[in-house]
Amino acid sequence: MGEHMQIGEAAARTGLSLRTIRYYEEVGLVKPTARSQGGFRLYTEADLARLELIKRMKPLGFPLEEMRELLELLHPEAESAVPLSEVQRGRLVAFSEAAERRCRELKADLATAEALAATLRERLGAGSTAT
Amino acid sequence: MGEHMQIGEAAARTGLSLRTIRYYEEVGLVKPTARSQGGFRLYTEADLARLELIKRMKPLGFPLEEMRELLELLHPEAESAVPLSEVQRGRLVAFSEAAERRCRELKADLATAEALAATLRERLGAGSTAT
């Protein structure tokens, strides 16, 4: 019945540091499902999945504060049947657009980086095999 | 014969701020070719090109300090006939490898970002067209 894991294992499995996990809780990103009698954080697999999702979201470049908001839109605390208010949908649209913009930015950055990397390789290829 | 431009024009043409250009000088990235009698920075087209190169290099994610070193390897101050010392070549190889690593990282980030962006789009597509 060991459904819960402590922060150490959560860190090991996600590749995040203890500090990072605690910090994510501090800013409201991931609250451990339970605490032990003595106050140790206890994470479930679902919590783990959330931590991993946050880690995957990093490339989007959103500040943690916005990530928190986005996660709330995606996984409402209350399993409400209410789909999404108009305002919430608007926020989601904004996030979606920001994500697309970020993708385009990443694409441009990649192209630029590859061009420069190619230049460097060339430079090296042309290098003299001196004594 | 106005071969030189002041910092304002350099900023306007590169899209960099005055502060940024001065800061780049401070850390040894770009020194203006000349100064006016009164001390105004005067940039040539070559200086401009250097500023633009630096701007393009941003996606490589190198700290400015390393950029400085890389630029020195690529555009040696003294137009020396000496190609490159072994040590210098080694540094260049390291830079090249770092650039390739960065490219792979950007590619991975892009893939991750695109997957998430797709997820967000889906979420929106599924949204109810409520009253």
Place this chain on the structure above:
DNA sequence: AAGGAATCTTACCTTAACGTAAACGAAAGG
């Protein structure tokens, strides 16, 4: 019961790459 390993909270520290403000000098046009 003991004791090492894991965790807790609190709180100060770090860092790069600029932003911003102040007070003052230069350049250029009328």
Place this chain on the structure above:
DNA sequence: CCTTTCGTTTACGTTAAGGTAAGATTCCTT
């Protein structure tokens, strides 16, 4: 000459996302 406009130096401020340290507790195993 005068006055805008542009530029100069100096120096302090900013910011997110943790790192790191200290001292106290809890957990687990023996």
